[in-house]
Each structure stands twice: as structure tokens, then as C-alpha cells.
Amino acid sequence: MIRDQLISALRTGLEVLGVSPVPDTIEIERPARREHGDWSSNVALSTAKRAGRNPRELAAELVTKLEEARLPHVEKIEIAGPGFVNFxxxxxxxxxxxxxxxxQRRDFASSDVGxxxxxxxEFVSANPTGPLHAGHARGAVVGDNIANLLEKTGHEVTREFYVNDRGVQMQYFADSLRARKAGQEPPEDGYHGQYIIDWATHLPDDVDALEWGYAHAKADQSEVLGRLGVEFERWSSERRIVDSGKVTDALDRLDASGHTFTEEGAKWLRTTEFGDDKDRVLVKSDGSYTYLTPDIGYHDDKxxxxxxLINIWGADHHGYINRMKAAMSFLGHDPDDLEIIVTQLVKLVRNGEEVQLSKRTGDIIELRDIIDEIGPDATRFTYSLQSVDSRQTFDLALAASQGMDNxxxxxxxxxxxxxxxxxNAAEAGIELQPVASVxxxxxxxxxxxxxxxxxxxxPDIVQIAAADRAPHRITTWLRDFAGSVHGFYHDCYVVGDGISPELTQARLALCDAAKVGxxxxxDLIGVTAPESM
RNA sequence: GCCCCCGUAGCUCAGUCCGGAUUAGAGCAACGGGCUUCUAUCCCGUCGGUCGCAGGUUCGAAUCCUGUCGGGGGCACCA
Incomplete structure (x- = not known):
């Protein structure tokens, strides 16, 4: 690629000129302004001081060397401003x-860096106690997008969903189902949503409400995710992790590592040694695990x-980052290999008015409802639009509109x-030439x-988006690129009077390339590319 | 009190990690143009910003550092 050629030419030039030390990495960038060329390097600026040289003079010598190298496709090399070298x-x-x-077709912009x-x-990982709601949507989309980017850059990827299928929440869920089936109110700590009433009507008499509800919730979640194009390679069960002995094994190793202690009848993990605010309980005084404990065994298993490991967590789980990293570190893993991506919460609005997401009142917006209202493509695109660091405002009315504001x-x-x-070209009987002869x-x-x-x-955008775990960069690029496509489409007729057959062929090839882009x-953000609209 | 995220045009957001080019970008909104050739769900133009504020580092700061103000989230032997 041209970029790599330019970088290595710069490096060679610096070496020949005796600049020492030559930086480990030389970056070139796209100048903001066209007059500054296609690529620009600031190496003369950044190395001049250490080399005891004047930046512009160094740049001038560098340009001479680069010109002698006669690089392919390079038309002109200029020095500009304080010492930029512009290609x-x-x-x-x-x-x-x-x-x-x-x-290359769909392999365009792929790489094997990974x-x-x-x-x-690991993402979504909702409790199997009900349908997915709006709050799960961002994690679902962002997680799948990041997985796509990692695959595109050559990594082997497993998309994984962790199912918290044991613990008190499951009991509350089952109790709520049974109560509703009997026509009663759910217990105080139970689930009060409308869906419990609906589901309870389908609950058979002769089955375990917990197991039935579990299967029902999981199938429901999987179905909705499928509509968004999110498919998990693996669903990991908390029960199986516990039953497999993974958790006791991890606990034994934590004990052996010397990072646990017992106090007031409970077993604690010294997460404060890892910068946590306070130490955390692993085994409660009644002998049961806290939420954290099976999760430690699970991450160890992963x-x-x-x-x-990459985990996509909502902002409300931010407090767990340190303790999980602490546990992994104590188990002998490199905590940097556990990467937690925190997505900020999404404010759902409709026509500028906030839609409330209260689980307690049961007034939840199901993910299914959003997909029904605006469609899978608009759902994925909208959730792919913004940096996960910013609190997104998602206007349902806007996303549903089929106008230019969408x-x-x-x-x-x-x-x-x-x-x-x-x-159109095909209907006009125009025969496509192979691109090599166009x-x-x-x-x-x-x-x-x-x-x-x-x-x-x-290709550069894909690299950056993958490395930064920032799929919204793809979306931003798509928007800009689509603008160029529309501009071309408007000003450059492909077939018509006054368009030579040679130009038609060249433009058809360009259309094909643009389509691939x-x-x-x-593909990377999981949105379809329709043949017609 | 401590920790994390955000603050850029009237609105929704890029750009910030890794500092650059005396004009900081996009879409929407507003205003004005453009359909006799595949084309108006589109194209072109205008308007619009002391990059929250104050210091600091630097030849150079929206970008790095410190402080501060405002908004959101989190600080359980819950999950």
C-alpha cells in the first residue's frame, strides 16, 4: 500500500541523512486541506529538535532524498508551514x-493484523428473567459491531452471552410467574411487568415454573437478537460454570495466592490491593456466593x-471493573488482557419527550417494540452512530422517519x-467489460x-475503528462516503447522450467499487445494503 | 466524599487516546437556488461556534496537565 511505501521511504530518508534516533513509528496523516496534498508527515518537525537541526532545512534535505527514490504514484513532494512534508x-x-x-469485493479493507x-x-448477558429491553440494545449492537471489526482485522472471535441462570433473581422470577398464574400479585421483590402476566397464561400446570420461565426468556431473547442480526457462538451458563468446579477451583487458587481473608464468617478478596475502594465478599457468612464469585470462575474459564477478553458493560457496572481485574490478576492473568468497554446509558425520547424505562412499574420499552417501530436496520444504524462514551439521545420518531433527517x-x-x-446500463444493453480492460x-x-x-x-478507518473499539467511526465514514456517492450520482451520468462508451465503462467500474465500499x-455495522428502495 | 463518562453551531453529534498548517467539521433546523438525458428520500449555496470556564506546558492546544462549574452514572454479605 502507498501509505506503507511512504512511511518506509521517510524512514530510509531519515537514516540516510543521519538523523538519530529515527523514531520507532513514523506516522503520516491525511491533511485537512486538499492543497496540502494526499499525505503529510511531520517527522521533520518532531525529529529536528532532538537532532539539533532546523525543521525546514531538515525537511528540504528529506524531500531531496525522497525525490531521488522516485516513489510510485507520487507526483510532487512539498515542504509547507513550519516543516511539513506533503505528498x-x-x-x-x-x-x-x-x-x-x-x-477483492467484500474482502476489501480486510487485514490480518490480528x-x-x-x-x-462477551456482551448483552441479560438475566433470563424477561424480554430484552431498550437498555440492552446498545450493548448488543456495539458488541456485535466490535466483533465484526475484530474479524475483519483477522482476529479469531467468539461472541459470547453469559446467562445468570442461578441465584435469587431466578427464584423471584419463578415466584412471580406462579403468582400471576394463580391470579395473585407477585411478591414485593418479584417482577411486576406486564409480560409476566402474559407469560403466566402460557405456563403449564405440570412444569417447574423456574425452568419453564428460563427456557421461555432465553428463547425470547435469542429471537429478538436474531432479528437484529446478532448471533452468539456461545451461551455460557452460570449453573454449568458452578457445577463444573470452576468456581471452587478459582477460589482455591485465590486462597493459595494469599489475596483472600476471612472476617465475620465471610470470605473476602483483597481487591483494595488493586485500587478498589474496599475489599469484596466472595463467600457470604451463610456460605453462599456473592454475584462476583461465579463471575470470577467464569472469566477464568474464558x-x-x-x-x-472484551466485556461490554453498561455504565451502571462501572464499579465492577477494578474488582474483576483484581481477581484476574490474582489468578495469574494479565489484567490488561481483560478489557472492559463501558457504554454510557441511552436516553430514549420520542419527539423530544423522554420515554421512561422503569422496571419497577413494569413500564419497560422492549427491544422488540423498538425493532417493530423503526426496523432492524434503523435500530442498528442508530445505535452505531455514536461513541459509546457519550450518553446517546435516541429519538424514536426520528429513527422511524424515512426522510432526509434519518x-x-x-x-x-x-x-x-x-x-x-x-x-439501467444492463437494460440499455451495455455489456460490461472486465475492469482490467477499462x-x-x-x-x-x-x-x-x-x-x-x-x-x-x-482500510485505515477499519484499522482505527478496530484498534479503538470504535465502530461509530465506520458509521461516520459511511455517512460521508454516501454523500460523495450522491454527489457523483447527481453530476456524473453513467449512461446517456454525450457520455462516451469508454466513460460509461469507467463509471460503471467506479460504481461497482463504490458499492463494495x-x-x-x-456489513461491519450489521445493516443491509438494499438493491432498491 | 471517592470513581467513571460527557460539555464543540439553535438541535443531534464527529474530531480529543497519539497536539500541528492565521478558514474547527457533518447532519438536521432556517433561508435561497436546482428536475428536456440513469437522479428531488437527491444536489448546490447562505446563515450559524470566545470548542463550559480559568490557569499551565509547547514554536503550536478543541486535543496534554491542574483547578473549577454544569449534566449523567456508580460506590451492597443485590444481580
């Missing part, structure tokens, strides 16, 4: 891109199956339009070049 590329690199993209690394991504349609429309052009130098319109420049950035991006 201007010939359009030929964009034509090469079209051929690459068309040949090959050999197995990452386990480490047996993967190199790195970016999902804007992006999908771009894809549908490109398909439309291809259909004269791509016909592509000289600024709309065409801009579209290709943006397309050429996708949209497909790749939409």
Missing part, C-alpha cells in the same frame, strides 16, 4: 484502487479459551442508486476523484 499523488493511485476493490489472536467478546436511509439510498445505475483514466471529474479518495481511506461498511 501529492497522481490520480493513477485511485485507478489502481478501483481495480483492487473490484477484485491473526493468531483469539478474542472473546481465559482458558481465548487470548484476550441517515440510515441516506446511506442505504446511495447503495440502491448505484444498483439502479447498473440495472480505461480508468476517463475518471477525471472532481466528484469521481473525491469519491475514490474517500474510498481509499476505508458501502457493502463493506454496512
Amino acid at each position: 501529492h499523488l497522481a490520480d493513477t493511485h485511485l485507478y489502481e484502487l478501483v481495480r483492487e476493490v473490484v477484485a 491473526s493468531g489472536t483469539h478474542i472473546n467478546v 481465559f482458558d479459551r481465548a487470548d484476550q 441517515p440510515v436511509y441516506y446511506v442505504q439510498m446511495a447503495h440502491a442508486r448505484l444498483c439502479g445505475v447498473q440495472r 480505461d480508468l483514466t476517463q475518471l477525471t471529474h472532481e466528484r469521481e476523484l473525491e469519491l475514490l479518495r474517500q474510498l481509499s481511506e476505508l 458501502l457493502q463493506v461498511g454496512l
